[in-house]
Amino acid sequence: METGKRTEIENIKRIVFKVGTSTLTHEETGRLDLIKMEKFVRILTDLHNQGKEIVVVSSGAIAVGRTAMGLTERPTERSVKQACAAVGQIRLMTVYQKLFSEYNQKTAQILMTKTTIVNDISRHNAQNTFRELLDMGVIPIVNENDTVATDEIEDFGDNDYLSAIVSAVIKADLLVLLSDIDGLYTDDPNRNPEARRIPFVDQITDEMLDMAKGPVTDVGTGGMSSKVGAAGIANDAGADMAIINGDDMENINRLFAGEDIGTWFQEHRTRHFHLKNYLDR
Numbered sequence: 001m002e003t004g005k006r007t008e009i010e011n012i013k014r015i016v017f018k019v020g021t022s023t024l025t026h027e028e029t030g031r032l033d034l035i036k037m038e039k040f041v042r043i044l045t046d047l048h049n050q051g052k053e054i055v056v057v058s059s060g061a062i063a064v065g066r067t068a069m070g071l072t073e074r075p076t077e078r079s080v081k082q083a084c085a086a087v088g089q090i091r092l093m094t095v096y097q098k099l100f101s102e103y104n105q106k107t108a109q110i111l112m113t114k115t116t117i118v119n120d121i122s123r124h125n126a127q128n129t130f131r132e133l134l135d136m137g138v139i140p141i142v143n144e145n146d147t148v149a150t151d152e153i154e155d156f157g158d159n160d161y162l163s164a165i166v167s168a169v170i171k172a173d174l175l176v177l178l179s180d181i182d183g184l185y186t187d188d189p190n191r192n193p194e195a196r197r198i199p200f201v202d203q204i205t206d207e208m209l210d211m212a213k214g215p216v217t218d219v220g221t222g223g224m225s226s227k228v229g230a231a232g233i234a235n236d237a238g239a240d241m242a243i244i245n246g247d248d249m250e251n252i253n254r255l256f257a258g259e260d261i262g263t264w265f266q267e268h269r270t271r272h273f274h275l276k277n278y279l280d281r
Helices: 003-011 034-049 061-068 078-101 114-118 120-135 159-170 206-211 224-237 250-256
Strands: 014-019 053-058 107-112 139-144 174-179 240-245 263-265
Touching: 003 250, 014 034, 014 159, 034 053, 034 078, 034 139, 034 250, 053 078, 053 120, 053 159, 061 078, 078 107, 078 139, 107 120, 114 120, 120 139, 120 159, 139 159, 159 174, 159 224, 174 224, 174 250, 206 224, 224 240, 224 263, 240 250
Parallel strands: 014 053, 014 174, 053 139, 107 139, 174 240
Antiparallel strands: 240 263
C-alpha cells in the first residue's frame, strides 16, 4: 500500500468485508472453522467499537448445508444447491448471531438477488434498510438468496461481485476481500515460485486481468479473476478495495495498521456511475 493510503485508512468509516467459503471452513472436512470465525467476529466488533460501520458479505451457506446433509462433494444440480443453501443459511446465521452476541453486537440478515439491484424501487428500499441498520449500530450480514435466485452462477456470479455491488449500494469507503492468497500476483504463486505480489493498483489493466486465475478449491465459486472484476466495480463506485489473506484474521488489524500486506486497489469514481451497467457481464 502506498504511504498516503496507509495514513488515509485510519479515516475510513464504512467498510464491507467479504469472507469466502474456503476461509470459513476446514479444508479437510468442509465444516465451519469456529476458531477462525470467532476471531473474525471479535476483530470486526472491535472495529465497530472504534466507530466504523461494518457490513459482512458471507459465503458458506451451501457448504454448511452440504455437510449437514451428509453430502461429500459440492452439488452441481441447481435444486440441490438451493436445498443445501436453505439448510445451511439458517445454521450459518445462527453461528454468526451467537458469536456476535458474545460481544453484545447486534446483527441482521439481508438476502439479495439481482432483482434487488435491477429494480429501482427494490434497490432504493435496500439502501434505506442498510442505512437504518448502520445508523442503529447493527452489523448486516449479507448473502445471495440462493434458495429463490436462479442461482449464484446466473445471478451475481459469486460473492466477490455481490460484495462490490453492496459496496456501491451503501456507498462504502472500503471493500476488503478475505481470500486464501496474499493478494494479486504476477502469476499463480502456487505454481510459479517467481511470482511477485502486486501491492498497489491504481488502474486495472488487461494484463492484470490475464494474470488472474480461476477458482482453485471445490468449495468456492470465484477465483482471482472475480476479485479483480469486483475491484473494477468497487473502484468505479468510489470505494477502495483490498485483497488480504484470510487464513490469518490478524491480517485485518495489520491492514488497518497500515502495514504493507495484500493488494490495494485505489478508487477512481466513475462519473454517472450506475450499477445496472455492471450486472450484465
